[in-house]
Amino acid sequence: MKTYSIALLPGDGVGKPVTEAAWDVLQAVAKASDFALEGTTFPWSCEFYKQTGAMMPADGIETLRRFDAILLGAVGWPAEVPDSVSLHGLLLPIRKAFAQYANIRPHRLLTGVSGPLKSDDFDVLCIRENTEGEYSGAGGRVHQGTADEVAIETSIFTRKGVERILRFGFEQARVRRGKLASVTKSNAQKHTMVFWDEITRELAAEYPDVEVASYHIDAMAARMVMAPETLDVVVASNLFGDILTDLGAAIQGGLGFAASANINPDRSAPSMFEPVHGSAPDIAHLGIANPIAAIWSGAMMLAHLGESDAAARIMVAIEATTKAGIGAIPGRDKTETIAKAVLERLL
Amino acid sequence: MKTYSIALLPGDGVGKPVTEAAWDVLQAVAKASDFALEGTTFPWSCEFYKQTGAMMPADGIETLRRFDAILLGAVGWPAEVPDSVSLHGLLLPIRKAFAQYANIRPHRLLTGVSGPLKSDDFDVLCIRENTEGEYSGAGGRVHQGTADEVAIETSIFTRKGVERILRFGFEQARVRRGKLASVTKSNAQKHTMVFWDEITRELAAEYPDVEVASYHIDAMAARMVMAPETLDVVVASNLFGDILTDLGAAIQGGLGFAASANINPDRSAPSMFEPVHGSAPDIAHLGIANPIAAIWSGAMMLAHLGESDAAARIMVAIEATTKAGIGAIPGRDKTETIAKAVLERLL
Ligand SMILES: CC(C)[C@H](C(=O)O)[C@@H](O)C(=O)O
Numbered sequence: 001m002k003t004y005s006i007a008l009l010p011g012d013g014v015g016k017p018v019t020e021a022a023w024d025v026l027q028a029v030a031k032a033s034d035f036a037l038e039g040t041t042f043p044w045s046c047e048f049y050k051q052t053g054a055m056m057p058a059d060g061i062e063t064l065r066r067f068d069a070i071l072l073g074a075v076g077w078p079a080e081v082p083d084s085v086s087l088h089g090l091l092l093p094i095r096k097a098f099a100q101y102a103n104i105r106p107h108r109l110l111t112g113v114s115g116p117l118k119s120d121d122f123d124v125l126c127i128r129e130n131t132e133g134e135y136s137g138a139g140g141r142v143h144q145g146t147a148d149e150v151a152i153e154t155s156i157f158t159r160k161g162v163e164r165i166l167r168f169g170f171e172q173a174r175v176r177r178g179k180l181a182s183v184t185k186s187n188a189q190k191h192t193m194v195f196w197d198e199i200t201r202e203l204a205a206e207y208p209d210v211e212v213a214s215y216h217i218d219a220m221a222a223r224m225v226m227a228p229e230t231l232d233v234v235v236a237s238n239l240f241g242d243i244l245t246d247l248g249a250a251i252q253g254g255l256g257f258a259a260s261a262n263i264n265p266d267r268s269a270p271s272m273f274e275p276v277h278g279s280a281p282d283i284a285h286l287g288i289a290n291p292i293a294a295i296w297s298g299a300m301m302l303a304h305l306g307e308s309d310a311a312a313r314i315m316v317a318i319e320a321t322t323k324a325g326i327g328a329i330p331g332r333d334k335t336e337t338i339a340k341a342v343l344e345r346l347l
Numbered sequence: 348m349k350t351y352s353i354a355l356l357p358g359d360g361v362g363k364p365v366t367e368a369a370w371d372v373l374q375a376v377a378k379a380s381d382f383a384l385e386g387t388t389f390p391w392s393c394e395f396y397k398q399t400g401a402m403m404p405a406d407g408i409e410t411l412r413r414f415d416a417i418l419l420g421a422v423g424w425p426a427e428v429p430d431s432v433s434l435h436g437l438l439l440p441i442r443k444a445f446a447q448y449a450n451i452r453p454h455r456l457l458t459g460v461s462g463p464l465k466s467d468d469f470d471v472l473c474i475r476e477n478t479e480g481e482y483s484g485a486g487g488r489v490h491q492g493t494a495d496e497v498a499i500e501t502s503i504f505t506r507k508g509v510e511r512i513l514r515f516g517f518e519q520a521r522v523r524r525g526k527l528a529s530v531t532k533s534n535a536q537k538h539t540m541v542f543w544d545e546i547t548r549e550l551a552a553e554y555p556d557v558e559v560a561s562y563h564i565d566a567m568a569a570r571m572v573m574a575p576e577t578l579d580v581v582v583a584s585n586l587f588g589d590i591l592t593d594l595g596a597a598i599q600g601g602l603g604f605a606a607s608a609n610i611n612p613d614r615s616a617p618s619m620f621e622p623v624h625g626s627a628p629d630i631a632h633l634g635i636a637n638p639i640a641a642i643w644s645g646a647m648m649l650a651h652l653g654e655s656d657a658a659a660r661i662m663v664a665i666e667a668t669t670k671a672g673i674g675a676i677p678g679r680d681k682t683e684t685i686a687k688a689v690l691e692r693l694l
Pocket residue numbers: 087242276534535565
């Protein structure tokens with residue numbers, strides 16, 4: 001029997017219960033299929049940081065590299081550990097070290113879920129560049145603490161980085177509704193964004209079957225709420241993708257429904273699957289975190305591993321659950337209730 | 348009688364008819380008040396560029412400096428003149444040359460206007476930094492056209508620039524509902540955005556009467572659609588403000604309703620007033636551009652000049668117009684019909 005080894009990183013706060021829920025569902029679907037999932041849990045988190053002084057051991061990346069995939073909950077506990085430590089010590093280094101350059105975030109309204117828009121015609125796949133761009137970390141400050149202080153931050157875009165994410169987007173558009181929207185701000189950022197637009201035009205010539213359009217990030221944010229039905233695949237830089245996917249999550253009813261995959265398309269290292277939501281320290285003790293985003297992320301993991309049937313079965317069970325009204329209203333049902341409802345609906 | 352000299356820059360496309368409509372309303376309200384408006388029209392536009400090779404004459408900035416205020420329509424005709432020429436040759440230089448560092452954009456649903464959200468509880472004032480940050484223009488490219496090509500773009504934030512826009516935001520919050528939301532992305536951009544957060548905290552100590560909260564741009568974009576009623580004044584960098592105000596425009600029913608003021612709060616140079624929408628070359632010949640955003644921007648100009656009563660009268664007339672259903676539905680009514688309806692309702 002095929003066995004996949006999965007690194008489980010529940011992380012902090014609500015990351016733990018939602019990862020547990022996702023893992024239960026994954027195990028159940030594996031049991032009913034012809035593959036096995038072997039999980040190894042790593043307690044890397046802000047708690048771990050407070051005990052050891054690091055978010056993960058020095059050989060953390062090497063340890064993770066052996067796995068077929070990583071399932072992450074959420075990290076961060078800003079009141080106790082600065083984001084600069086928690087995120088830059090775990091989440092962001094993993095995305096970069098494993099060249100998980102394609103961050104895929106599916107946004108659609110599940111049956112039974114009511115979003116904030118009047119329209120419920122919403123099915124957008126966001127592809128976010130995940131390793132460079134505005135998150136490069138380059139920059140610094142001078143004259144600190146004085147009236148003359150200046151801070152700079154440099155975005156770095158490489159042809160390799162832009163080309164591969166756009167290509168990934170074109171391929172996705174091909175197997176969806178054939179439409180690709182590329183997002184920049186080339187009317188104000190003349191170096192990096194004009195560069196991105198040029199590469200988009202070059203690649204468009206290679207994909208005559210894909211209808212491609214370029215939008216500025218401001219216009220795209222407006223379009224997401226005014227005419228979301230006109231969008232299919234949306235590809236954007238690290239920062240712009242971050243913004244659009246939180247907006248997408250909001251439109252699909254909230255972060256409790258927003259799944260994501262950090263994909264290394266070359267399969268030279270493991271990919272990582274995580275709900276878009278954070279660790280939500282403020283509600284962590286209430287037991288009401290919606291595990292649907294984490295379970296959906298788990299389904300994306302199975303699809304990536306090649307177990308598409310099992311992935312599809314999970315999606316059917318999720319949708320049957322929300323259709324029955326369970327987990328459909330943010331904050332109403334317990335994490336366990338929702339997880340149990342999904343498990344019961346796994347055919 | 349007090350006379351204000353106004354520079355009119357209708358610009359391109361729909362910029363022309365909406366500026367004309369706004370000017371008619373401004374003249375009418377002036378006539379009924381105790382001040383006069385003297386307009387001088389400058390044909391600076393893409394048309395002008397095609398004839399002269401520049402978007403404005405070399406002494407354009409010096410010419411504008413003599414005026415009490417500038418009323419702009421919209422510039423740009425991307426199919427014929429690249430944005431890098433049209434915007435960087437007129438709009439952006441004016442904002443910078445006149446230290447119009449506060450870009451104010453009021454977002455609320457006018458009576459009779461139906462937005463895309465189910466909720467209609469929406470009244471947010473966005474304050475966007477308008478002279479530095481992500482629009483600094485610093486950057487470049489190496490190994491152009493090769494597989495090794497790299498493009499960089501540097502955001503530059505100064506203490507002076509950040510402090511003054513935040514201070515402006517605090518002052519606005521004071522005279523509104525007392526709440527300020529500061530927007531950054533300090534969990535991923537460690538230099539500039541952490542800097543901004545620090546200055547926010549410093550200033551917060553000076554404004555104990557203002558309730559201040561910091562949000563990441565992704566979370567703020569989500570909040571704008573999920574819980575807009577929790578927001579009062581939102582202050583953000585050039586780029587983040589740009590994104591949030593297009594989103595705000597969408598939520599208030601479309602760009603036809605989104606007004607803006609580029610304010611030089613020190614009054615060392617003229618301020619500029621313009622609708623948020625662009626020149627819309629695709630619909631420019633149809634005669635259906637909504638002039639409400641331009642008229643509202645004109646009202647903001649009067650308020651800035653100290654004519655608050657006249658400004659308020661225009662706002663009442665705008666709202667009576669949309670309440671009557673005129674100009675309330677994007678693309679339905681003619682520019683002239685809407686302008687005439689506002690004029691008729693000027694008490
Ligand atoms: C926590 C933060 C750094 C992260 C990001 O912006 O990448 C998160 O917002 C996300 O979208 O995964």
